[in-house]
Amino acid sequence: MTDSDQRDAAYLRQAIDQSRAALDRGNRPYGAVLVGADGQVLAEGQNTEQSERDITGHAETNALREAYQRLGPERLAGSTMYASGEPCPLCAATMFYSGVSRVVYAVSRARARELSPQSQGNPTLNISCRDILATSSRPIEVVGPILEEEGAAVFVESAAR
Numbered sequence: 001m002t003d004s005d006q007r008d009a010a011y012l013r014q015a016i017d018q019s020r021a022a023l024d025r026g027n028r029p030y031g032a033v034l035v036g037a038d039g040q041v042l043a044e045g046q047n048t049e050q051s052e053r054d055i056t057g058h059a060e061t062n063a064l065r066e067a068y069q070r071l072g073p074e075r076l077a078g079s080t081m082y083a084s085g086e087p088c089p090l091c092a093a094t095m096f097y098s099g100v101s102r103v104v105y106a107v108s109r110a111r112a113r114e115l116s117p118q119s120q121g122n123p124t125l126n127i128s129c130r131d132i133l134a135t136s137s138r139p140i141e142v143v144g145p146i147l148e149e150e151g152a153a154v155f156v157e158s159a160a161r
Helices: 003-024 059-071 089-098 109-115 129-133 148-160
Strands: 031-035 041-046 080-085 102-107 141-143
Touching (some): 003 148, 059 080, 102 129, 102 148
Antiparallel strands (some): 031 080
16 A cells, blocks of 8 residues: 555545534534645534534535635645545535545445445436536646545444434
8 A cells, every 4th residue: 555545534534523423413424524735624514404403414514614714715725635425516615616636435425325325316416526526727636535434434333223
C-alpha cells in the first residue's frame, strides 16, 4: 500500500467514525472529512438532516459550510473530501462550487440504499457522483468505493436499530 493509499484509508476511517456519530445522534449514517491541499484536516461533518431538521444537512455540506465560513474559499481550493458514502448530487455540486479537487468515498450510493431499508421507496436521483463531477469545467478526481465493507458496517448497524 502506497503512502497515498494509507493516507486515504486513514481519512476515510475518520469519515466512517463521523458516520457512526451521526447514527448515534439519530441521523442517517453519513460522515465526511475535508482535508486541505497541504494535508491538514479543515473540517469534519456528519449528517444532521433529522436532528437539525435541515434537508441540506448532509455530512459533506456541513463540513464544507464550516470550513468555508471559518477559513474562506481560498483555503478550500485543491482540497479532498473523504466521505463514508458516495456523495449525492447536492453534495457533488457543493464540492464543485467550493473548490474541492478530489473525492474519496467508501460505500457506493447503490450499496447504501440496498443496506438501508428505510430509504427504500424514497425518491432518488440515479446519477453517480463520478458522472456529475465528470461534467465539471475543471478536473475533479473521484476515487471509490474503497474500504466499502468497513463503511457498510455502519449501514448494517443502522438497519438493525
